[in-house]
Structures are given as C-alpha cells and as structure tokens.
Amino acid sequence: MTRKPTTSRKHKGKGEAGVRIEKLAQSIVDSAHHRRDPTINVPIRALSNIEFNEKTGYIEMGDKAQGRNLFNYGQAKRFMQTVLVGSKVKELIDSGKTASIRQIYYLAKHTIKGTHEKTFEDQSESDPIIEDLEVAVDSLREELHVFAAGRGALIGELTFVDTGDTIDATHLGSGGYAIPSIVEPDVIQFKKCGAKFVLHLEKDTVWRRFVEDRFWEKHKCILTHGNGQPPRGVRRLLRRMHDELKLPVFVLLDNDPWGYYIYSVIKQGSINLAYESSRMAVPDARYIGVSSFDFERYDLTDNVKIELDANDVKRAKQILAYPWFKGKRPWEREIKKMLRNGFKMEVEAMCSKSLSFVTEEYAPERIKNKKFWLD
Amino acid sequence: MTRKPTTSRKHKGKGEAGVRIEKLAQSIVDSAHHRRDPTINVPIRALSNIEFNEKTGYIEMGDKAQGRNLFNYGQAKRFMQTVLVGSKVKELIDSGKTASIRQIYYLAKHTIKGTHEKTFEDQSESDPIIEDLEVAVDSLREELHVFAAGRGALIGELTFVDTGDTIDATHLGSGGYAIPSIVEPDVIQFKKCGAKFVLHLEKDTVWRRFVEDRFWEKHKCILTHGNGQPPRGVRRLLRRMHDELKLPVFVLLDNDPWGYYIYSVIKQGSINLAYESSRMAVPDARYIGVSSFDFERYDLTDNVKIELDANDVKRAKQILAYPWFKGKRPWEREIKKMLRNGFKMEVEAMCSKSLSFVTEEYAPERIKNKKFWLD
Numbered sequence: 215m216t217r218k219p220t221t222s223r224k225h226k227g228k229g230e231a232g233v234r235i236e237k238l239a240q241s242i243v244d245s246a247h248h249r250r251d252p253t254i255n256v257p258i259r260a261l262s263n264i265e266f267n268e269k270t271g272y273i274e275m276g277d278k279a280q281g282r283n284l285f286n287y288g289q290a291k292r293f294m295q296t297v298l299v300g301s302k303v304k305e306l307i308d309s310g311k312t313a314s315i316r317q318i319y320y321l322a323k324h325t326i327k328g329t330h331e332k333t334f335e336d337q338s339e340s341d342p343i344i345e346d347l348e349v350a351v352d353s354l355r356e357e358l359h360v361f362a363a364g365r366g367a368l369i370g371e372l373t374f375v376d377t378g379d380t381i382d383a384t385h386l387g388s389g390g391y392a393i394p395s396i397v398e399p400d401v402i403q404f405k406k407c408g409a410k411f412v413l414h415l416e417k418d419t420v421w422r423r424f425v426e427d428r429f430w431e432k433h434k435c436i437l438t439h440g441n442g443q444p445p446r447g448v449r450r451l452l453r454r455m456h457d458e459l460k461l462p463v464f465v466l467l468d469n470d471p472w473g474y475y476i477y478s479v480i481k482q483g484s485i486n487l488a489y490e491s492s493r494m495a496v497p498d499a500r501y502i503g504v505s506s507f508d509f510e511r512y513d514l515t516d517n518v519k520i521e522l523d524a525n526d527v528k529r530a531k532q533i534l535a536y537p538w539f540k541g542k543r544p545w546e547r548e549i550k551k552m553l554r555n556g557f558k559m560e561v562e563a564m565c566s567k568s569l570s571f572v573t574e575e576y577a578p579e580r581i582k583n584k585k586f587w588l589d
Numbered sequence: 590m591t592r593k594p595t596t597s598r599k600h601k602g603k604g605e606a607g608v609r610i611e612k613l614a615q616s617i618v619d620s621a622h623h624r625r626d627p628t629i630n631v632p633i634r635a636l637s638n639i640e641f642n643e644k645t646g647y648i649e650m651g652d653k654a655q656g657r658n659l660f661n662y663g664q665a666k667r668f669m670q671t672v673l674v675g676s677k678v679k680e681l682i683d684s685g686k687t688a689s690i691r692q693i694y695y696l697a698k699h700t701i702k703g704t705h706e707k708t709f710e711d712q713s714e715s716d717p718i719i720e721d722l723e724v725a726v727d728s729l730r731e732e733l734h735v736f737a738a739g740r741g742a743l744i745g746e747l748t749f750v751d752t753g754d755t756i757d758a759t760h761l762g763s764g765g766y767a768i769p770s771i772v773e774p775d776v777i778q779f780k781k782c783g784a785k786f787v788l789h790l791e792k793d794t795v796w797r798r799f800v801e802d803r804f805w806e807k808h809k810c811i812l813t814h815g816n817g818q819p820p821r822g823v824r825r826l827l828r829r830m831h832d833e834l835k836l837p838v839f840v841l842l843d844n845d846p847w848g849y850y851i852y853s854v855i856k857q858g859s860i861n862l863a864y865e866s867s868r869m870a871v872p873d874a875r876y877i878g879v880s881s882f883d884f885e886r887y888d889l890t891d892n893v894k895i896e897l898d899a900n901d902v903k904r905a906k907q908i909l910a911y912p913w914f915k916g917k918r919p920w921e922r923e924i925k926k927m928l929r930n931g932f933k934m935e936v937e938a939m940c941s942k943s944l945s946f947v948t949e950e951y952a953p954e955r956i957k958n959k960k961f962w963l964d
Contacts, residue, residue, distance in 0.1 A: 306944075309944075311801060311802075311944060311945070312797070312801060313798075313940070313944060314794035314797070314798075314937070316794060316935075316937045317794065317798065317937050317940045317944065320892070320893070320937055320938050320939075320940035320941045321940050321941070321944060323892045323941060324890070324892055324941075325890070325891065325892065332892070361794070361797060363792070363793050363794055363816075364742075364764075364793050364797070365793075365816075367739075367767040375762070376761070376762020376763055376764055377762045377763045378762070379760040379761060379762040380760070381760070381761065381762055381764075385754040385755070385756070386751070386754060386756065386766070387750070387751020387752040387753070387754040387756060387769075387776075387777070388751055388752045388769045388771070388776060389739075389751055389756075389766050389767045389768055389769040390766075390767045390769075391761070391764050391765075391766070391767065392742040392764045392765045392766065392767035393764055394762075394763045394764040394765075394797070395797070396763070401762075401763060402762070417738070418738050418739050418740075419689035419691060419692065419736070419738055422687070422689070422736060422739070422769070422770070423688075423689075423692070426686060426687060441738075441740075515699070515700070516700065517695070517698045517699055517700065517707070518695070560691075562689070562691045562692050562695055563695050564695075565688070565692045565695035565696050566695045566696070566698060566699075569681075569684075569686060569688060569692065569696060570686070
C-alpha cells in the first residue's frame with residue numbers, strides 16, 4: 215500500500231478503455247507464465263483515500279492502492295470476479311454495445327462448472343467490482359460502456375448530435391430531451407450553441423415552470439434538471455457544456471441541506487465516486503439560490519417556511535464541516551443563517567409571491583447580480 | 590348520499606374545465622343570494638365507490654357523492670379550501686399556465702386576514718382538495734392545468750407536435766423525448782405514425798437496451814418507459830396512441846407482483862384514481878412477458894431466479910383477488926405458477942442468455958406469437 219501526493223488523474227480518449235483492460239489481462243497472463251502470483255492493483259475507494267484539492271476545486275482520489283491476488287484465500291474470489299467483469303466489459307466495448315450495471319450482473323453471473331458455486335450471489339457483489347475495474351483501469355464507467363439509470367431533461371439554445379441524429383433543443387416542445395446516462399463525446403457532439411449560460415434546476419416540476427415561461431428563449435440559455443440529485447449523465451453533460459462551450463453553470467436549488475449537498479456534488483464531486491470528479495465536477499458552478507437570506511431580502515411570509523427537523527440540523531452541520539465549505543465565509547454565513555432561521559425554503563415556495571415570480575424576477579435578478587452568487 | 594348504477598363518465602373537450610369551475614362558483618353565489626347553505630357535491634373517492642366494469646374493461650367510480658357545506662362546522666374549512674383551489678385553478682386556465690400540485694399549494698396557502706389561521710397547513714391538505722375538485726367538476730387534473738412530476742421517455746416511429754414544435758421521434762438519438770406530465774390534445778398532436786404497435790417497458794435501463802438495438806426501427810414501433818409505475822403523462826399518452834393511432838399496446842414487465850400491478854394500472858386503471866380510468870386506462874393492452882412459464886419455456890438457469898419474499902407472496906395473492914384477474918384462467922395460471930416457482934424473474938435476467946436476447950429473440954417472438962399474450 216503506497217501513498218503519493220494527490221495529482222489530477224489523467225484520462226485518455228475514446229477507445230482507450232478497451233486497450234487498458236487488455237493490458238491488465240496481459241499482465242495477469244504474464245504473471246502466470248512467470249509463475250508469479252497474478253495480481254490486480256485496485257486504488258482504494260474510501261474516505262481515507264480522498265482529498266479536496268484546493269487548486270482544482272474538486273474532490274480527488276489519492277494514490278493508495280491495494281493488490282488483489284489470485285493465490286490469496288481472502289482475495290481469490292474478488293480477483294476472479296474482477297477478471298470476469300473485465301472480460302464482459304471488453305466484450306461490450308468490442309461489440310459497440312452498452313449495458314446497465316444490472317445487465318452486467320446477469321451477463322457475468324453463472325454457476326462455475328463442476329461446482330455449485332455462483333460467480334455472484336447478487337448485484338451488491340458485482341456493483342463494487344465494476345467500480346474497482348473503473349479505478350483499476352482508470353476509466354469512467356461510461357468509457358467501459360456501462361450505464362446507470364437515466365433521469366433529467368434538457369431544453370434550450372443548443373443544437374447537438376446524439377448517435378447521428380441532430381437535435382435542436384429549442385424545438386423540443388414541452389417535454390424536452392431525456393438526458394441519457396452515457397453522454398461521452400463519441401455519443402454526443404455539440405454543434406451550435408446560442409446560450410450564454412446553463413441553468414440547472416433541482417426538480418422536474420420547477421424545470422417545467424421555466425420551460426413553460428420560455429425562460430431559455432428570453433435569457434438565451436440551456437435549462438437542465440436531474441430529478442433530485444443529478445445522475446451521472448446530467449453531471450457529465452454539465453461539465454462538458456462548461457468545458458467545451460465555455461458556458462457558466464448556475465444552479466438554483468432548494469434552501470435546505472439536501473440542496474446544499476446537490477450543489478456540492480455538482481461542484482466538487484461526490485465522496486463515494488471521488489475518482490470521477492476530474493471528469494464530472496464543475497468547480498466553477500455558481501449557486502444562485504434559494505438562500506437563507508431570501509426571507510428578509512424578498513419580504514416573504516411565513517407561508518414559505520418549512521421547519522427544520524433534527525435530521526436537517528445534523529446534515530447542515532456535517533455539510534458545514536466539508537473541507538470545501540469550511541472557511542468559506544459566504545457559505546458559513548449561509549448555512550448558519552439557515553440554522554438560525556430554523557426553517558428551510560423550496561424554490562417552489564416563490565410561487566407564494568406569484569406563479570412566475572421565480573422565472574420573471576427571482577432568477578433573472580440572481581443571475582445578473584453577482585453579489586448574490588455563492589461559490 | 591346516492592348510488593346509481595355505474596356508467597362511463599363523460600368528459601367534455603378542451604376549455605370546458607374552466608366553464609365548469611365557473612358554473613360551480615355561480616351555484617355557490619346563487620345559494621348565497623337565495624340564503625341557502627352553499628354546497629359542493631363531491632363524488633366519493635374510496636373503495637366503497639369503485640367498481641370494475643366488465644364491459645369497458647376498467648375500474649370506474651360509482652355515483653356516490655357527498656355534499657360539502659359552508660354552514661357545517663365539520664365541512665366549512667374543506668368547503669373554503671375547495672373554493673380557494675378552484676379559484677387558483679381558474680386563474681391558471683385563464684392565463685394559459687400550468688402548475689404542479691406543490692405550486693398550487695404555495696399559490697393557495699396564505700394566512701386568513703385578521704386571524705392566525707392558515708388556509709393550508711401542508712401539502713397533504715391541498716392534494717386531496719385538488720382531487721376533490723377534479724371529480725366535482727368531472728375534469729382530469731391535466732384539464733385543470735395541474736401537472737405531476739414527469740418521468741419516462743419515448744423513441745420510435747412517430748412524428749408529433751408538442752407546443753408548436755414538430756418532433757420526429759425517429760431522430761432523437763439515444764436520449765429520446767422526455768414525456769411531460771400534460772399530454773392533452775391541446776399540447777400534443779399526432780402527425781405521422783409509421784408504427785405498427787407500441788411497446789411499453791418498465792425501466793429506463795431495459796428501454797435503453799431496446800433503443801440501442803434499434804428495435805423500434807427493425808420492428809416499426811414506438812418504445813416507451815415510465816421508470817417504474819408509469820406516471821399520468823405516460824399512461825395518458827399510451828391511451829391516446831391506442832385510441833387515435835389505433836396501435837396495439839404491448840407491455841413487457843418483470844415477472845413479479847410489482848410487474849403485474851403496473852400492468853393492471855396501465856390496463857384497468859388504479860384504484861385510488863378510478864375516476865380517471867376512462868381517460869387513462871388501456872383495456873386492450875397486452876402483457877407479453879416476462880411470464881412465470883418462461884423458466885421452462887426458454888430453458889433458463891438458476892441464475893435468473895430471485896426468491897419470492899413474504900411480501901411478494903402476499904401481494905401476489907392480493908392481485909390474484911382483483912376482480913379483473915379473478916376468474917381469468919390465463920392470469921390465475923400465471924400468478925399461481927409464480928407462487929409455485931417460489932421465484933421471480935426480471936426482464937434484465939434475459940441477459941443471462943445473451944445481452945440482446947430480449948430484443949432479438951424474446952420480444953419479437955412474444956409479439957408475433959399470440960399464444961403468449963396474457964390479457
């Protein structure tokens with residue numbers, strides 16, 4: 215087990231994942247030929263091996279790794295499972311197909327010949343193996359052709375190509391484009407962008423308010439949502455729009471610990487999947503509301519208040535202690551003010567002023583007035 | 590309280606909901622002028638007032654109704670809440686806007702002047718009032734301009750107009766069209782249909798398998814999913830495609846009580862929202878799998894088995910007792926066989942044969958071979 219100073223992990227381009235799996239396989243074969251114990255080096259995915267990098271602005275995985283050996287009674291099964299999942303993933307890449315983590319589980323599950331031993335008992339065994347493989351060959355899950363459940367939608371000033379089809383996101387009616395799980399450049403290419411920024415909303419219902427009021431047209435932007443905590447496809451797309459289209463990303467979420475957490479995942483990455491931050495996180499994302507100070511700022515009434523419960527208070531204090539919030543004066547003020555308020559507020563509560571207050575006054579003012587930005 | 594024989598509820602066209610709310614309001618004003626106790630007649634939404642109509646093939650609400658009076662200590666608050674929600678809904682209709690049930694809650698919530706009394710304490714108070722209003726004025730929620738959270742997507746041989754935008758669902762890449770909550774004819778109009786049927790899938794991940802394998806193109810169909818139990822928008826769209834485009838609707842779900850339940854909701858309507866069945870249910874929908882007999886039929890291995898737990902067994906027995914399954918020999922055989930099997934099977938388990946077995950062999954065979962249909 216070694217530990218080196220954290221550096222940003224480098225990812226290679228399309229098609230590379232397959233090559234790296236092959237290399238891994240070759241090293242195992244070589245070990246066998248040289249009568250050495252075959253081993254797979256798996257970087258450790260645990261709190262003990264992550265760090266917040268002030269410079270890049272996101273959570274990163276350290277360089278602690280653990281060998282997984284075939285000739286070790288405690289590691290042999292996981293070793294073989296990793297090789298098995300690796301071979302299934304290689305088949306996917308070679309055939310140009312993709313599969314869900316559940317489909318991978320069924321693809322890889324079988325009874326070992328001549329025994330009653332199953333390769334996997336259930337999916338809770340195969341999921342971590344997929345994550346192990348991701349870090350072992352330093353590839354995003356999407357590059358391994360593995361997809362997660364999709365959630366979230368997009369509408370706005372963007373034309374892009376998805377699997378050969380050109381999609382003009384200004385002409386998608388009220389429904390919008392369902393953001394898939396895999397949005398890598400070999401699937402989605404940006405063509406024409408008339409947007410000045412991206413506005414990400416927490417919930418489908420709030421997003422519909424903005425779509426119905428044609429906010430994207432009036433303010434020349436792209437509207438996305440992730441139905442709660444944004445899934446991988448949405449986060450990756452936000453990152454790509456930010457990087458490749460040079461668009462600022464604004465985030466409008468509920469004034470509650472869950473909203474803060476979602477913001478933090480979009481911006482710094484999630485603790486569980488720290489190894490993906492360098493491809494998913496948007497450190498420049500800006501939180502534009504709802505803010506704990508809005509109650510006074512917008513002269514709101516008691517009708518918008520939802521009392522904090524014990525769990526909210528606990529979560530808020532945890533979030534306040536995150537290295538990326540700790541010591542940031544505006545965020546400390548923001549979260550402490552919520553705790554002092556004793557209540558939380560939802561974006562939808564702005565309806566209590568008027569149905570379209572949030573699209574006609576609140577959001578435009580927050581985006582325009584940099585003083586309101588939290589970062 | 591009266592009870593008449595159940596007849597199919599008749600709904601009127603677009604714009605009518607506003608007129609009916611106005612009528613309701615006028616009757617209240619008239620009562621006041623005539624010094625009568627103002628009352629709103631609310632059909633009862635409870636098990637005691639629903640019935641399965643063998644002829645139409647769906648669950649229907651009976652004609653039991655309850656008066657809600659202003660001058661009744663126990664009813665006055667709910668009377669006033671109903672009028673309040675009615676007035677907010679009328680504003681929505683008049684302004685051509687829509688709102689979520691949460692937004693309605695915030696729109697209608699206020700402290701009554703000169704008191705500390707709030708019109709609504711929380712959303713659990715306003716949601717049933719919206720449902721009361723739906724049945725009182727005999728309009729779908731969507732006609733009242735109220736939307737639910739959206740879920741689900743569509744790809745396939747259909748061109749339609751959504752809010753003025755023409756969308757060709759054969760050119761939506763891998764993402765697809767995110768099905769909105771309101772899909773009424775004033776929002777969505779079908780233009781060109783090259784599909785021979787609709788195939789509805791339970792989960793996003795299975796849907797992606799079909800999309801990636803371009804099933805819709807090979808078999809000339811429309812693919813939808815509802816991310817679990819399909820939300821209102823998806824159900825209504827299935828119904829409209831069935832009615833207006835004359836397309837058979839096939840449903841491919843997991844072989845478990847939850848899959849049976851989803852099928853039953855698509856086909857007969859849900860018990861809670863029986864009053865909507867006549868606009869949402871698709872009595873002609875056909876269940877094409879997964880079936881309890883598939884284990885032997887397709888020579889599957891133990892790897893596809895997921896043991897039934899006590900709750901599965903309980904739910905299966907409940908479903909077996911539903912009037913629309915009871916006495917149907919194929920369904921009785923199907924559910925009893927699952928109980929005898931002692932295990933359930935997911936659509937994704939078909940991957941254990943090969944990744945695309947479900948799209949290349951299973952589904953085409955099930956659709957072609959009417960012998961396999963359950964209805």
